[in-house]
Every structure is written in C-alpha cells, then in structure tokens.
Amino acid sequence: MKSWEERLNPVVRDIPPSGIRKFFDLAAEMKGVISLGVGEPDFVTPWRVREACIYSLEKGYTMYTSNQGLKELRDEIARYLNQAFQIRYDPSDEILITVGVSEALDLALRALLAPRDEVLIPEPTYVSYIPCTVLAGGVPVPLPTRMENNFRITAGQVEKAITPHSKVLLLAYPNNPTGAVLPRSELEDIAAVAKAHDLVVISDEIYAQLTYEGEHVSIARLPGMRDRTIVLQGFSKAFAMTGWRLGYAAGHNAFIGAMTKIHQYTMLCASITAQMAALEALRNGLKEMRQMVGQYNHRRRLVMNAFKEMNLPCSEPGGAFYAFPLIEDTGLSSEDFCERLLFEEKVAVVPGTAFGPSGKGFIRCSYAASVSNLVEALKRMTGFVKRVRLKKKVSRPIPVGQEAVPYKG
Amino acid sequence: MGRHREREILELLEADARYTAQDLATMLNMEVPEVEEMVRDLEQRGLILGYRALVNWNKIGVDKVTALIEVKVTPQRDVGFDAVAERIARFPEVRTMRLMSGTYDLAVEVEGTTMQEVAFFVATRLAPIEGVVSSTTHFVLKGYKEDGILIDKKEEPASRLVVSP
Numbered sequence: 001m002k003s004w005e006e007r008l009n010p011v012v013r014d015i016p017p018s019g020i021r022k023f024f025d026l027a028a029e030m031k032g033v034i035s036l037g038v039g040e041p042d043f044v045t046p047w048r049v050r051e052a053c054i055y056s057l058e059k060g061y062t063m064y065t066s067n068q069g070l071k072e073l074r075d076e077i078a079r080y081l082n083q084a085f086q087i088r089y090d091p092s093d094e095i096l097i098t099v100g101v102s103e104a105l106d107l108a109l110r111a112l113l114a115p116r117d118e119v120l121i122p123e124p125t126y127v128s129y130i131p132c133t134v135l136a137g138g139v140p141v142p143l144p145t146r147m148e149n150n151f152r153i154t155a156g157q158v159e160k161a162i163t164p165h166s167k168v169l170l171l172a173y174p175n176n177p178t179g180a181v182l183p184r185s186e187l188e189d190i191a192a193v194a195k196a197h198d199l200v201v202i203s204d205e206i207y208a209q210l211t212y213e214g215e216h217v218s219i220a221r222l223p224g225m226r227d228r229t230i231v232l233q234g235f236s237k238a239f240a241m242t243g244w245r246l247g248y249a250a251g252h253n254a255f256i257g258a259m260t261k262i263h264q265y266t267m268l269c270a271s272i273t274a275q276m277a278a279l280e281a282l283r284n285g286l287k288e289m290r291q292m293v294g295q296y297n298h299r300r301r302l303v304m305n306a307f308k309e310m311n312l313p314c315s316e317p318g319g320a321f322y323a324f325p326l327i328e329d330t331g332l333s334s335e336d337f338c339e340r341l342l343f344e345e346k347v348a349v350v351p352g353t354a355f356g357p358s359g360k361g362f363i364r365c366s367y368a369a370s371v372s373n374l375v376e377a378l379k380r381m382t383g384f385v386k387r388v389r390l391k392k393k394v395s396r397p398i399p400v401g402q403e404a405v406p407y408k409g
Numbered sequence: 410m411g412r413h414r415e416r417e418i419l420e421l422l423e424a425d426a427r428y429t430a431q432d433l434a435t436m437l438n439m440e441v442p443e444v445e446e447m448v449r450d451l452e453q454r455g456l457i458l459g460y461r462a463l464v465n466w467n468k469i470g471v472d473k474v475t476a477l478i479e480v481k482v483t484p485q486r487d488v489g490f491d492a493v494a495e496r497i498a499r500f501p502e503v504r505t506m507r508l509m510s511g512t513y514d515l516a517v518e519v520e521g522t523t524m525q526e527v528a529f530f531v532a533t534r535l536a537p538i539e540g541v542v543s544s545t546t547h548f549v550l551k552g553y554k555e556d557g558i559l560i561d562k563k564e565e566p567a568s569r570l571v572v573s574p
Contacts, residue, residue: 035571042569301435301438348572
C-alpha cells in the first residue's frame, strides 16, 4: 500500500517549509526574548478603527459582502490610491478586496500563470513568492540582488533573464526583507523592459506608506504601465492591522475580473468586520498612520546607527521596517549568528537565508519594536558581535613552522 | 528646517522626556551638540516648561483629592481676566488652570490631601479674591486618563509571534 505521503500532490510535498518556521519554533519556547524578528508593526490597531469595528458588530454587520468587497470600501480605496499615489482605478471593476495581500498575490499568480510560465522574482525575496508561484503551476526565476546595489533589481538583470516563457515580473518595493526602494528613474528602465517583452507586473506595494526618503512611486503610475500592472496593497503594515487580514488588488478589469472569479469560488468575500474597520482606517485613520510612519523613521535611524557602530555593513533601507546587515565578518553563518544571538542574548532576528540563497551572510532585523526594546536589543547585539569577533581572532590557528615575517616597508 | 527640527524634538520629548541627547541626535539625524543646544534654547524660550514623571498615586494608596472648580470672574479694564487669573494660579494648590469659553470663565484644578482641605482653600483663598463672582466645586471620583496615558492600561494582552515573515 502506498504511504499517505505518497498520495500527496508531489508539487505540494516537495515545497520546503518556510525557512522562518524552524527559527520560530526555537524562539517561541524561550522566555524574555526581545524580538526583532517580526514582520508586523508593534503598534496595536488605532483605537478609532477598533471602535468603529465594534460598532459595526453592534449594528449587526455580520453578513457576506459582494465578492469584490463593500462598494463603499472600494470607492474609498480608489480615492485613496489616487490621492496618495496618483494611480486611478474604477472601483466598480478594477478593485478587488482580499483576505490580506497574501490572497491577492495567490489570486494574481493563479489568474495569470499557465504551466511553465516564468515569474521573475528579485531575491532576497519574501517567503511566499516562490512557493505561491510553484503552487500556481509557474516557474520561479529568482534574480539575485546585491547589497552593493542597495538590493535593487536592475533593468539589465530583468532583460537578461527573459526567455520565451517569461510572463510575470514580481516587484516588491519597499522590500521585505531588505528595506530596498526603487527610485523612479530605475523603475522607468524596468518598465521599458516590461513593455518591450510584454511582461505583466505584479507589484506588491504593501509597504508603500512606509517610505522614508522621497515619495513612493508605483510602477503603475508610469506611462503605459497601468494596464499591465496589478498593484497589491493592504492595511496590515501602514495601519497596524495584520491580524485583520485585509488587502486589495487594483488593475485592469481583465485581470481583476479573473482574480474575482477565483476569489468568489474559494473565498467568497473578505470578512465584513475587517472591511468595516478598513473603511474607518481610510476615512479617519491617515493621521495616526503618518504618526506611526514618523516613529518608524526614528527607529530606522537608531538601528542604522547601531550597525554602523558595530561595523556591520548595511545598505540604507529606504522603506518598510527592516534592516538587512551583512554579518559575514563575524565568521558565523546567518543561521549560527541568529541561533547564538537568540540563546546567548535572547534577541530574535531572522537569518537572511530564509529569503533565498542571496541572503547568505545577512540577517533581517525588524525595527517595528518600541524604542526601549530596540535600544536594549541593539546593546545586546553589540556585545555579542564584539565577543564573537574577539573569539574569532584568538582562535585563528597559527600555522606551525611559520615565522612571523617582519614588515618591510 | 530649524523649525521643523524643533518640532520633532518637542514631539519626541513630549512622548518620552528621558530620551538622551544621543538618542535624539540619532533618531533625527543630527549631531549631539546641535541637539543639546536646541534643547537648551527651547528650555530658555519657555517652549519646554519642565520634565516630570506622570505618577499614578492612587495605586500606592496615597491620599489625594482633586477638584475641578468652575470660577466666574468679572473681567477688568485693560487686563481682562489675566490679573485675577494670575492671582489664583500662583497658589501651589492649583495644578492646572485654563480660561474657558461657555458658562464659566476659569477651570481651576486644585489638589489636596482631603476634601476639607480643598473646600477650605476654595472658601478662604479662592472665593474671596476680588473679581471672583462665584465658584462651583466638582470633586474627582476616578481618573481614567492622564495627559494622554490610560491609567489602568489593559491593552495588548495578546502575545505577538516572536518571529513572523
């Protein structure tokens, strides 16, 4: 008889579990850990949003909404996207409200990909892009980015990776895990390649509001790009609403229509409770959102300064709430660094390798933590790095029979 | 630019007065001496009035009585309410004081150890001041929020994941 595992779909069976998982299990059992390992704000959802949601329950808003989501919310999203990012969508058929950006991403990939279609994915990459591509029957093509180029994907890289099967370019800026942002000029070059090779762009802009230098530019805003781009956005990060699971996709009605078709059969609709809360967030929560962004920016500078003092090279993160320093010169691998930092100093960060091979030698350090926690964690990390470096120097074996050679200037 | 910086420093110190000059300098991308100079200047110009801890006295059982006193005042020629207001405000028993629109003029918050003490203060010090027409004393029964901080904070019992994508 076949084993139960053998009955699984081999595609699912062969997907490795998330690299973060192992680390999560380790950290979850320890007490007194300061976590810089989280991909979510340390803020609680603003009270006005929670209060509006409670009120909606009192009033009895507990039913299904339309598949696309509440019309009022879609109207509000259309207005917001136009005001904040100068991208225009018709709320009647170009916006779909989803259960987090995670669902929107899955829908977009499933709507677009036929077997063997290739998806170009900048790496280090958010943990779900590659598995979701595989599950949708596509072939992920990772494009490694480097610290020397501030983890930005280049038009040249995209161009080089093009094959007859290339179909989708998945952009995620501001980026998790690197904090990288793409300035307009570089986006323009990439847009030119996308147009030349007829790529559809899925642009995950969940961190758009958390842009600290200059303004966020959506690739959909560039000439000729609106219709070939699906913009993914949500409420989790900017409004501190991760647990509500609410996101949305905006794009050409052909794409949104196809995504809605999958959504209506698999999800029916996003929770009305979360949608009511989101309505309040967009109508009256922008001020508090901006205050949170201001605070992240202060923390970002604290973290950058600490890494500078630790002498760990780190590309300046222009957005999101992550720093991605190189810890190679401590002599430890990403995993060993994180594991020892956790056991010896009770500080949790995530190994860069959880985000793909090009994260080797790096760690992801989230600064969505209170200033006091952040300062304490960075202090512990500084001590740890010093200790590890010292040990590395001492323990370096002196080759036998080799005399010190006097320096001859 | 300078104005903007000042504002940012004031906002940060208002949120947490214990930030050191070093903390502020890092968070605002400034030099430490520059921050120190700016803070000194803000203190001298009276933009920063002081630094203190917000204490929840009820929790350690220290007796404190607070009253909000609505005071009606006859304004005086040239100085309006200011002369009378200043005479009242100078008493150390007065914690906060504001000129209000509406049915009364001054909202005076007075603190004492017993109700008698506060009542006595109103009867012998505040009410007899020339220009004070009438006063209504409301004793505080319970505080819920102090200067933007919830007093019995029950928030965020939920545990966040230690590591998440």
